Amino acid sequence: MVTASRPARARTSRILGTAVVAALPVAFIAVFFVYPVGSILWRGMVPDGRFDPSPLTRVLTDPELRRVAWFTLWQAAASTLVTLVVALPGAYVLSHYRFRGRSLIRAAVTIPLILPTVVVGVAFLALAGPDGALGVDLKGSIWLILFAHVFYNYAVVVRTVGGLWGHLDPRMEQAARVLGACRVRACRQVTLPLLRPAIGAAASIVFLFSFTSFGVILLLGGPRRATLEVEIYRQTAQLLNLPLAAALAIVQLVGVFVILTVYARHQERRTVELNLRPSVEVERIPSTRGEKRLVFANVVFMAALLFVPLAVLVERSLRTAGGLGFDYYRALGNGASNTVLAVAPTEALRNSLSFAAITAVLALVIGGLAASLVGYGRSRATQWFDSLLMLPLGTSAVTVGFGFLISLDRGVLDLRSEPIIIPLAHTLVALPFVIRVMVPMIRSIDPRLREAAATLGAGPVRVWREIDLPIVARAGLVGAGFAAAVSLGEFGATTFIVRPNVTTLPVAIFRLLSRPGAMNFGMAMAMSVVLMVVTAVVMLFVERFRAGDIGSF
């Protein structure tokens, strides 16, 4: 009897354990995503208690809407591809070579992620718009959209892929080389397959970002280009045509879900356990001429892609009527006098930082639990759960915002006038980042390490603490850094949420840019630079934190 009941009991306790771990992320997603979005879709599709399929039929047959859907899909696919091609060498260089200024560059590549689109638009149009400094007018062309998506998503690839790449055992590739494989073949047959989970994770985030792109398309794509996101905004916020908006949102959701599920199945088959090494064993100082050239070329490329647009903004913030000067920064320091800002910029900064901190903690805890569920679990159910967790990133912000409005309106859930709704919305956007950074790391842990530890007498908790935690913690920190960055810059998704009047840095920039006048424009540019610097400092801090525990495994 004893022998029979022991596996049964183990099984029960495993299920119980899973349930405990799952409770928080499941509840979060259910309350803050499934329920609100479900409510607004229900209101659209079942207007008078009866299901009305005609808007769905219209979406699927109207040539114009089909054109919009097709454009949304192909530009997202193209953006993902271009970003991967361009950013993978950067990820390699930043994770494999030690050189001066590297941690600064690592922190700086994250800056674009937080810049409001209208500010980026100013920089890009100054470079490649009509009368642009580069001498070509790309406004309205697909190239400017791709350029902007690469600009925004470069850090996603560098950080997600670089995080794993920097810990791959270099002896594997060396072995392949010794066995006669050329560099390219070693890369293709050894390194790329090992990196596949991380590349897939990065690709899925970049894809979702581009798929739901709103500001970039409106600003740089010209008025003739619309994505599903733009169309849903128009139907919901402007025309209050909920049936059509719901039908479009359903098409968007189904599309995203199918792509994510295909990706998850693919991932599942390809994952291999790895012997991860501390980055000190992987990194080296570029020594041969080829290596130096590679590092140099990539640094130059990053400079061109990332720093030139940022430099344009810095220049704009310093350009005053009397030549270059710090007038606009001084004006920011003087507080709200003679400006449209209701609160002092320092208060906006403080609000931004506290929301970022809360978002990072929430996303780390909820995302960490969810990632363990997905990473350690291998069942079909965890795959579905995995895709579900990614959906918020692929859902139209206006759908989520209006969903919040009609569902989170009663009792303890009536958060419409509580400031906490802002970090909650940010967490929804940041969660996929945390999960996508952590899952590949968790999956790559060689189970034999755990088995060995268990054989040597360590209990399950000790095994987790000694084997998993060092790896998971580092991935978690990268994820938390991302979450903080997402929160610092997040403006798009929260615009559609009814929220208490709390000024954050992006909100203040938006307000300055919504009034005419040289002073307002200059201060908006100066504040964007402040936002850039704050983000870089937060990222450097995360880097430091990360560096501290590298030797621990």
Place this chain on the structure above:
Amino acid sequence: MRRILLVFVGFSMIAAACGDDSEPAPTTTLTLVTNDAFSSVAHLLDGFTAETGIEIDLLAGGDAGSMVNQAILTKGNPLGDVIYGIDNTFLSRVLDAEITIPYESPNATVIPPDLQLDTTYNVTAVDFGDVCINYDKAWFADNGVAVPETLAQLIEPAYAGLLTVENPATSSPGLAFVLATISEFGEDGWLDYWQALVDNDVEVVAGWDEAYYTSFSGSAGAGPRPLVVSYASSPPAEVIFADPPVTVAPTGVMVQSCFRQIEFIAILDGTDDEAAARRLIDWWLSDSLQAELPLNYFVFPINPDVPLPQEFVDHTVVPDDPHTIDPSLIAENRERWLDEWTTTVLR
């Protein structure tokens, strides 16, 4: 470790939820639902709190369209007590949805009848502004081109490639300008006019900030085009926010291109404190707020007897006969007009 984190999260959530209002509020609090633009000048309401002891919580709900639609979706369980920022292009939608309680303030006598629009006083007009084409004075002087005066002139070759407008589907001044052309050329002629504008290389962008700061040559963004759809209050703003100070506005207003936007305030049906909500409307019509509106919110006071600041007197005009369209016509035709405009201009 996990437990510690959870406790930490719990604390952060409590801290965030309590935030600044951790002390119990002894006074009445009204929740005012408004659009993002007004939420930046919330300090204008400090005078109301000082006078009445009633605190104001502000809820921002996106642009004017988003805000109105959010209010309609929450009918019966409203977001707040009072809604401000409904404009005449969304007026009929609000009235048809029956989300407000009528209230005719004793101060409503200051409102010119042609601006009130709603005789049932479900909504109360409190300010107005005009959406007009702005021009860059320096550009026209330097290039020896006459400043256009009428909308019809804009399709002449002399003005090819000079005008930037906002997409009416995503921008409220963009919509106002389209309505101005419908008012000017009528249902039969406006699409032909737009076709001619397209042939004359009109530029369409998504929103006001982009049009003004990246396309328009008269702003600090120093774009390439000297004509832009903006507001009658933009030239005074250019003077007030100039750096260094200037005495003459760098931009001017094309008076015959203006479309009037009127903004309304209303009590939301379902409010807990109708009496306090009424006091807010009374106060909104009082001179103390009306006089503050131009320099803070860049709109004109609804009360014509409130003196305008000198910058507004010197650098802009209030058109005598701006374009207008009956709100019920707008409500009826908005979607069709937008579709027809999109088909003509963007495809």
